Amino acid sequence: MKAIINISLKAGVLDSQGKAVHHALDSLHFNGVEDVRVGKQIVMQLSNTDEAKAREEVTQMCEDLLANTVIEDYEIELVN
Amino acid sequence: MKAIINISLKAGVLDSQGKAVHHALDSLHFNGVEDVRVGKQIVMQLSNTDEAKAREEVTQMCEDLLANTVIEDYEIELVN
Numbered sequence: 001m002k003a004i005i006n007i008s009l010k011a012g013v014l015d016s017q018g019k020a021v022h023h024a025l026d027s028l029h030f031n032g033v034e035d036v037r038v039g040k041q042i043v044m045q046l047s048n049t050d051e052a053k054a055r056e057e058v059t060q061m062c063e064d065l066l067a068n069t070v071i072e073d074y075e076i077e078l079v080n
Numbered sequence: 081m082k083a084i085i086n087i088s089l090k091a092g093v094l095d096s097q098g099k100a101v102h103h104a105l106d107s108l109h110f111n112g113v114e115d116v117r118v119g120k121q122i123v124m125q126l127s128n129t130d131e132a133k134a135r136e137e138v139t140q141m142c143e144d145l146l147a148n149t150v151i152e153d154y155e156i157e158l159v160n
Binding site for chain 2: 006007008018021024025028030032033034036037038039040041042043044045046047048054057060061064065066
């Protein structure tokens with residue numbers, strides 16, 4: 001089973017990397033951009049084939065290690 | 081229109097950040113993980129409402145700035 005984990009800064013947290021990308025896009029004359037947020041995507045191959053257990057395990061990984069839950073949100077998608 | 085851009089290292093390119101995460105998960109006794117790849121997710125708000133034009137513009141952004149196409153692949157998803 002494959003887990004796709006998208007980690008993004010919470011709304012309201014300053015995203016300096018996003019601001020830098022936005023500024024760079026402006027410099028390259030891409031003018032139709034209103035906002036840019038940069039996050040992480042972690043793709044993981046799991047040996048677990050039980051979806052409920054896999055989701056529980058990945059949630060625990062996010063809480064313990066992968067995300068900083070003070071400033072980041074995470075979303076977990078499981079694919080067979 | 082919102083563009084979600086997922087940028088990942090091409091298969092075969094060493095992902096040292098992924099290896100570090102994998103190792104850290106092992107240390108925390110998450111044993112069911114076979115492989116970890118770490119990529120970027122860029123979420124962008126566009127003023128363009130035409131899907132074909134937005135896709136063309138975002139593809140150009142990826143080629144010019146967002147992705148290093150020598151070692152990275154990118155996927156674009158557009159959401160209204």
